[in-house]
Amino acid sequence: MDIKKLINEMTLEEKASLCSGKNLWETKEIERFGIPSITFANGPYGLSKIDCDFYDPVPATCFPTPTALAATWDVNLAYSVGKAIGEECLAENVNILFGPAVNIQRSPLSGRNFQYFSEDPVLSGEMGAAFINGIQSEGIGACVKYYIGNNQESHRQNINNIIDEQTLNEIYLSNFERVIKNSNPFAVMVAYNKINGIPCTENDYLLIDILRNRWNFDGLVLSDLYAVNSIINSLQAGLDLEFPNSLNNTKQIIEAVLSGTLDSSILDNAIENILNTISKVIKPVKECECTIYDKEKHNDLAREVAEDSIVLLKNKRNLLPLKKDRLKNRKLAIIGEYAKETRCQGDGNSNVIPIMFENAYDEIVKLVGSSVKIYYEKGYNTSKNSEDDNNTLLADARKTACTADIVILFVGTPQYYDKEYADNVNLDLPTDQVKLIKEIGKVQKNLIVVLSNGSPVTISSWAKYADSILETWLLGQAGGGALAEILFGIANPSGKLPTTFPIQLSDTPTYLDYIDSENNLQYKEGPFVGYRYYDKKNINVEFPFGFGLSYTTFKYSNLTLDKDILTDNDTLEIKLKVKNTGKYFGKEIVQLYIKNTDSNILRPEKELKAFTKVSLFPDEEKEVSFLIDTKDFSHYDINTNSWVIESGPYEILIGKSSRDLPLSKNIYVQSPYLPKTNYTRDTLAQDFLINPKTKAIVEPLLSSAAQSITSDTNAQEKLINYFKNIPIGRFTTLSNGTFTEKMLNDLLYSANEA
DSSP states (O other): OOHHHHHHHSOHHHHHHHTBBSSSSBBOOBGGGTBOOOBEEEOSSSOBOOSSSSSOOOEEOOOOOHHHHHHTTOHHHHHHHHHHHHHHHHHTTOOEEEEEEOOOOOOTTOTTGGGSOOSSHHHHHHHHHHHHHHHHTTTOEEEEEEETTOOOSTTTTTOEEEOOHHHIIIIIIHHHHHHHHHHOOSEEEEOSSEETTEEGGGOHIIIIIIIIIITOOOSEEEESTTOOSOHHHHHHHTOOBBSSOOHHHHHHHHHHHHHTSSOHHHHHHHHHHHHHHHHHHHHHHHHOOOOOOOHHHHHHHHHHHHHHHOEEEEEGGGOOSOOTGGGTTOEEEEEOHHHHSOOOOOBSTTOOEESSOOOHHHHHHHHHGGGSEEEEEOOOOTTOOOHHHHHHHHHHHHHHHHHOSEEEEEEEOOGGGSBSSOOOSOOOOOHHHHHHHHHHHHHOSSEEEEEEOSSOOOOTTTGGGOSEEEEOOOOOTTHHHHHHHHHTTSSOOOOOOSSOBOSSGGGSTTTTOSOOTTSEEEOTTTTOOTHHHHHHTTOOOSBOTTOOBOSSOEEEEEEEESOSEEOTTOEEEEEEEEEEOSSSOEEEEEEEEEEETTOSSOOOSOEEEEEEEEEEOTTOEEEEEEEEEGGGGOEEETTTTEEEOOOEEEEEEEESBTTBOOEEEEEEEOOSOOOOOOOOTTSBHHHHTSSHHHHHHHHHHHHHHHHTTOOOHHHHHHHHHHHTTSBGGGHHHHTTTSSOHHHHHHHHHHHHHO
């Protein structure tokens, strides 16, 4: 396809028609040029291909949802899932998949968190990039979404997210940057919301300055469904394709070009991006002769991901894993509707119709066989609001629990907690389930609680009643078997939390300002999202970011850095050893954080910069290595509108979670960057000491002023510390005339020119 030639030969009407979809899921074709229509489908955790409307997608593999996938901290698994979904796209003639969604989990109340990876941009970006690379390895295009700021569902169509530049770049853009640079997705979907007063679909700063120019993205930029307010403004701002269809906007484009309102070169650029994308994705689907895929293999992969995503939150007295031989002729009670009606996904337009499905109850029965007496009680009813019904179910469950040797209790959030279009108002489990946990816990000393939920929930009101707690997220179609194998030790839990579990809702960063009545949402917490906030405020949490227990234990040792001083554009190699000191085969997620110990600006206490997953047999020890560069020490500077690195001491922290970091080493980073400040006579003297050029003038000035008052050296030192907090302009009087107005003006000129 000679795209330049095609564009020159196309009529204005043909060009304009290509800028919007044919229907909800297809682009338009132009038969006289042989330009085909291509097909899109949703798919953040499995193919959701719909032929004509929003309902009845074709059956496909339902993998664990993205938060569960992120809990594996395994980029290889993310790649494998993406590749498997790509294979299913080929079989169903889908050219571009709408996914993954890499938005930040800003608040645990967001109804759509289950579709997002994490509260951290590094984990989100790395998992998202691997997922995309897997999809595109099959020749299918990935469309990363939602660019940017779709961090809540309430009013997402018209909300104005007000985000300062530092926060925007460090948190909400950096995950997308990592995805763009590490996987080069074929397409980017633009969000509904506004950023700082401008709709994302009309925001040339986001679409041109950053996406195209700063990150060199060369793919397709398209809107979320019905997100375009003005097609002309959107095209001028860098949008290529409005989705879905809009006959009126085609007419507007024609009129705008003819009147000179829209430069024809802008339209041509959009058409070039559309045709380039079509040419990349049409061939793999067209040439694919395979209309089937290995369903069993994909189900096995879904089970593997589910196993690795389960997080062991508590294991008092090492109640888990259960042993089949020790349960022989004993009574095991399985309680909870979710044991049989196992939750596999949230609710929304990306729903997958699982090609096969297994529930936890059946898989446990299958695994233990007839030697164990298993009793089931429903415990609660999620489909009814009958208090009497739930009271009866609770009484029956309590009676069974009294006579059981062990109880596995399944609880979790209902489907309507984890959904598109709406957010939640609290983080609590339904009251009938909390009551059930407490009542069972009062009569049963061996209680295992299994959680199923898309976002963090509060557990402080009932956790003491449980001996063991497993977080199982929304595990997809093969979650039942995965959970059974975890419970009975066939698999060892290795998942770790991709998001913090707070003690209570009021502790969360967005508690007081999640949304306001004017649809202007201030991101007042700034870059202090998730663990960054809890660490900075020194707030206790239920379970920290990166936390997860295992049936075995691991020891960290021998941390080394290949240099003590890191200079600009250099790399740092970090090595350590991890040993399995327990009795079970296990996998450990090693996390690397960086702390700036002497920053001149308000910074997070530490930030995740790298991670890896290592598999170890009992007594086995392996060396783990990381290679990072100076960009990992940088922050976004609002004065220079660029990423900069502060010179000074930093700390490399290695460990098991954001609050369990047993290894640390210091390193000094040298950078040519100097903080940019607008120096005035009201600037404090201490601010001039940051700049070596002005420090040479101000430091003697402070000493001279102190010496003019006292000859006692100890007193002089105290005075100097006091003088550092005085505006520089006052030294024209404090110095007894030795520091004149002219000298002050010369100093200010020199400081501002530096």
